[in-house]
Amino acid sequence: MSATDTSTTLPSTAGRGGGSLGVARNLGLVIALVLLCVVGIITSGDRFASTDNMLTILRLAAVIGVVSIGMTFVITGGGIDLSVGAIVALSSVWATTTGTQSMADDFGWIVMVFSAVIVGTACGVVNGVLIAYGKIVPFIATLAMLASARGLAEIIADRKTQIITDQGFTDFFGAEPLGIPMIVIIFALVTLVGWFLLNRTTFGRRTFAVGGNPEAARLAGIKVQRHTVYLYALLGTTCGIAAVMLMSRTTTGSSTHGLGYELDAIAAVVIGGTLLSGGRGTVIGTLFGVIIFTTLTNVFTLNNLSTSAQAVAKGVIIVVAVLLQQRIADRKT
Amino acid sequence: MTSITAMPTPPLLEMRGIVKEFPGVRALDGVDLVVRPGEVHCLLGQNGAGKSTLIKVLSGAHAVDDGSILWNGEPISFADPQAALAAGVATIYQELDLIDGLSVADNIFLGHEKARGGITRDADMNRSARELLKTLGHPEIRPTREVGSLSSAGKQIVSMARALSRRAQIIVMDEPSAVLDPDEVDGLFRVIGDLRSSGAAIIYISHRLEEIRRIGDRLTVLKDGKTVASDLPARDTSTADLIKLMTGATVSSIFPRRTTGLPEVRPLLSVAAIGRDQEFDDVSFDVRPGEIIGLAGLVGAGRSEIIETIFGARKAARGTVTVDGKRLRNGSVDSAVESGLGLCPEERKSQGLILDDAVYRNISLASLDRYARYGISSEGSERRAAHAAARSVDVRPDDPDRIIRTLSGGNQQKVVLARWLLRSCKVLLLDEPTRGVDVGARAEIYALIRELADSGVALVIVSSDIDEVLGLSDRVLVIADGRVVHDGPSDGIDASGVLDRILAEHDTTTDQKGDAA
Numbered sequence: 001m002s003a004t005d006t007s008t009t010l011p012s013t014a015g016r017g018g019g020s021l022g023v024a025r026n027l028g029l030v031i032a033l034v035l036l037c038v039v040g041i042i043t044s045g046d047r048f049a050s051t052d053n054m055l056t057i058l059r060l061a062a063v064i065g066v067v068s069i070g071m072t073f074v075i076t077g078g079g080i081d082l083s084v085g086a087i088v089a090l091s092s093v094w095a096t097t098t099g100t101q102s103m104a105d106d107f108g109w110i111v112m113v114f115s116a117v118i119v120g121t122a123c124g125v126v127n128g129v130l131i132a133y134g135k136i137v138p139f140i141a142t143l144a145m146l147a148s149a150r151g152l153a154e155i156i157a158d159r160k161t162q163i164i165t166d167q168g169f170t171d172f173f174g175a176e177p178l179g180i181p182m183i184v185i186i187f188a189l190v191t192l193v194g195w196f197l198l199n200r201t202t203f204g205r206r207t208f209a210v211g212g213n214p215e216a217a218r219l220a221g222i223k224v225q226r227h228t229v230y231l232y233a234l235l236g237t238t239c240g241i242a243a244v245m246l247m248s249r250t251t252t253g254s255s256t257h258g259l260g261y262e263l264d265a266i267a268a269v270v271i272g273g274t275l276l277s278g279g280r281g282t283v284i285g286t287l288f289g290v291i292i293f294t295t296l297t298n299v300f301t302l303n304n305l306s307t308s309a310q311a312v313a314k315g316v317i318i319v320v321a322v323l324l325q326q327r328i329a330d331r332k333t
Numbered sequence: 334m335t336s337i338t339a340m341p342t343p344p345l346l347e348m349r350g351i352v353k354e355f356p357g358v359r360a361l362d363g364v365d366l367v368v369r370p371g372e373v374h375c376l377l378g379q380n381g382a383g384k385s386t387l388i389k390v391l392s393g394a395h396a397v398d399d400g401s402i403l404w405n406g407e408p409i410s411f412a413d414p415q416a417a418l419a420a421g422v423a424t425i426y427q428e429l430d431l432i433d434g435l436s437v438a439d440n441i442f443l444g445h446e447k448a449r450g451g452i453t454r455d456a457d458m459n460r461s462a463r464e465l466l467k468t469l470g471h472p473e474i475r476p477t478r479e480v481g482s483l484s485s486a487g488k489q490i491v492s493m494a495r496a497l498s499r500r501a502q503i504i505v506m507d508e509p510s511a512v513l514d515p516d517e518v519d520g521l522f523r524v525i526g527d528l529r530s531s532g533a534a535i536i537y538i539s540h541r542l543e544e545i546r547r548i549g550d551r552l553t554v555l556k557d558g559k560t561v562a563s564d565l566p567a568r569d570t571s572t573a574d575l576i577k578l579m580t581g582a583t584v585s586s587i588f589p590r591r592t593t594g595l596p597e598v599r600p601l602l603s604v605a606a607i608g609r610d611q612e613f614d615d616v617s618f619d620v621r622p623g624e625i626i627g628l629a630g631l632v633g634a635g636r637s638e639i640i641e642t643i644f645g646a647r648k649a650a651r652g653t654v655t656v657d658g659k660r661l662r663n664g665s666v667d668s669a670v671e672s673g674l675g676l677c678p679e680e681r682k683s684q685g686l687i688l689d690d691a692v693y694r695n696i697s698l699a700s701l702d703r704y705a706r707y708g709i710s711s712e713g714s715e716r717r718a719a720h721a722a723a724r725s726v727d728v729r730p731d732d733p734d735r736i737i738r739t740l741s742g743g744n745q746q747k748v749v750l751a752r753w754l755l756r757s758c759k760v761l762l763l764d765e766p767t768r769g770v771d772v773g774a775r776a777e778i779y780a781l782i783r784e785l786a787d788s789g790v791a792l793v794i795v796s797s798d799i800d801e802v803l804g805l806s807d808r809v810l811v812i813a814d815g816r817v818v819h820d821g822p823s824d825g826i827d828a829s830g831v832l833d834r835i836l837a838e839h840d841t842t843t844d845q846k847g848d849a850a
Contacts, residue, residue, distance in 0.1 A: 200712070201708045201709050202701040202705045202708050202709075203708055205697075205698075205710060206701065208690065208694075209687055209690075209698055212687035212688075212690055213688070215683060216683075216684055216686055216687055216698075217698070219644070219646060219666060219678055219684055219685065220698040220699040221666055221667045221669070221670025223667050279689060279690070280689065
């Protein structure tokens with residue numbers, strides 16, 4: 001139900017950055033989603049088209065969705081981040097150590113939330129500084145972070161799953177105000193803030209400029225290096241938030257959390273219409289990308305199809321989406 | 334075939350009326366080029382005159398929009414690089430197109446490897462490579478050596494061996510001497526001489542006139558995408574004539590004159606003895622509000638480097654820049670912009686514009702903070718203000734949402750001007766403000782520059798077009814070899830006076846080089 005709600009905001013956002021072609025591109029995403037839903041209804045009927053199932057899809061989309069919104073900023077700014085899954089794992093582990101949990105007992109569960117978000121942001125800052133000031137290409141810098149953040153998570157957790165004992169934490173994030181799961185509400189909030197930040201603030205405008213032509217941005221007086229650090233820090237923050245959401249869904253912190261998130265997030269961003277080369281990006285498109293992938297998973301699961309078949313379908317969707325994107329880019333020039 | 338006599342041989346290549354258009358700009362607008370076998374044909378022209386585009390047409394990288402190409406008297410079209418290579422045109426690009434990780438022999442035979450059934454015959458290739466390198470007088474380069482470990486000169490030899498391996502009849506060399514030291518240039522010229530006497534023709538592109546005099550037979554001069562002179566003898570055409578042809582010594586009345594006197598006030602911009610190693614040194618000047626200072630000189634004299642250093646895009650090794658009494662932080666563009674400086678860069682597309690973004694967003698790029706409160710932009714007021722700025726410089730079409738890429742060069746330049754107009758900058762630095770701009774739009778840009786000056790902006794203009802510098806500026810600084818060789822009011826000197834100053838400097842440095850050798 002929320003999925004169809006967001007589609008009504010399309011016309012107003014479609015014209016931004018991409019001109020009239022933005023409408024066409026988002027239209028493609030709407031059609032893809034509708035087709036998936038039709039397949040779902042035909043094959044599973046009411047089991048698919050129920051409010052409960054819609055909420056299941058959104059709950060499934062929420063964690064990777066929050067990471068993908070952050071990823072949209074980094075890719076629009078001309079970068080890439082492979083370390084998001086590892087950062088989620090490290091944040092979740094750090095926030096659930098016995099040390100942190102005993103502090104949480106004294107000062108409230110908010111301590112756990114803060115530690116996750118701060119650890120995530122800090123990892124992002126390290127990525128950003130290495131890339132902007134160390135001049136290491138984003139692929140390599142974040143590959144290094146991928147390896148070391150997950151390694152550090154394993155060391156801290158001693159490869160054990162850490163159970164969350166704080167009842168207040170699980171109660172708060174497990175709540176369903178107005179029947180909507182808390183993590184779906186968080187996902188909606190992050191999406192809204194992300195959309196606003198990218199389209200309505202100077203920060204967003206600088207992101208487009210830095211991704212579109214960093215030299216022109218620099219010569220227009222924009223602090224390109226500093227902005228790059230902000231972008232990776234922002235993605236780190238969303239990873240921290242995603243870690244909190246994952247902790248509430250699983251009531252654990254673990255060094256195996258967030259495996260494969262980097263590819264899922266990049267795929268969602270790219271099929272949403274954000275250019276991998278930077279300079280053009282859309283939060284709404286990313287939202288669609290995430291929901292299309294999770295709906296696909298849902299339809300496959302309802303029909304008892306294997307995850308391997310899902311993976312194949314995912315790959316096909318990515319290729320088709322990128323081919324379409326290139327077609328549109330060619331027509332433009 | 335070893336005939337290099339004065340008897341005119343039939344042309345090997347004859348290009349007539351070549352036209353090549355890109356969105357918004359006509360890069361080639363009727364170019365003629367005739368190359369005979371066994372000659373070194375020099376191609377001269379300013380940056381942006383169309384030399385690179387012409388080379389790409391010749392090597393099959395660009396398809397022509399109009400014009401005819403005859404090869405040995407037969408019509409031909411270089412549809413793609415393979416077709417050009419098959420016909421016998423090999424190009425040695427400025428940024429050498431070699432693959433560093435492969436061996437010398439692999440690079441020479443790249444794309445036409447000696448192989449049987451898909452299996453390369455390395456011994457065979459190495460043997461042939463050794464022979465080619467020997468022909469070029471460089472037997473010391475081992476065919477098995479990795480290309481990445483060679484010097485620039487060595488790489489150039491490998492590129493030439495590749496051209497020979499293709500049995501090229503025309504070898505195009507794009508500024509081959511730019512990366513070489515004087516000894517290596519001598520070596521290069523020996524090789525060129527050998528190639529010529531073996532009957533191949535060379536198209537040689539260089540900014541260095543003394544080289545053209547040493548090695549060239551005939552020359553063709555391009556300006557603004559047109560051939561302005563052809564079939565000139567390379568050795569006997571005077572430097573002054575060449576520079577006049579390249580820069581266009583057509584004095585016209587399109588330069589709007591100053592209508593008011595200059596106020597006697599404190600300078601807005603003070604440049605004090607700035608310098609950068611190997612680039613320029615001891616450059617000082619003041620610019621008062623409303624004043625236009627012109628920097629004249631040939632390409633490579635250090636003009637762009639000076640202007641970029643003032644703007645903080647390069648870090649000065651010595652000296653200071655002061656704006657309105659406040660000293661700028663060295664090497665910091667944002668401090669310069671903060672203090673009221675603006676730059677219209679030389680490479681508009683790569684340095685100035687976000688090509689796939691809208692006109693209004695490119696204009697407001699330097700003033701985003703002004704149209705935002707607490708970081709939240711006010712899209713409406715930003716777009717309105719940017720649109721007003723676009724209108725004040727008459728960007729056509731009058732559509733603030735249009736994508737920059739689709740505008741002509743002149744209108745793109747107006748967008749960059751509008752950006753700094755919107756920011757109401759105090760000092761504007763213009764690097765080649767009319768490059769790639771057609772004549773009509775040029776007059777409009779001149780009028781805009783004059784308006785800016787009349788409104789109290791201090792301007793510094795760099796241009797290869799000497800008449801443009803003289804026509805616009807109040808005072809002119811002539812730069813040669815990174816030094817100011819003349820500083821005076823622009824009405825006290827004419828184009829030939831500027832050329833004399835440059836040539837005087839040129840001669841003394843050439844003499845010094847001669848003495849040192």
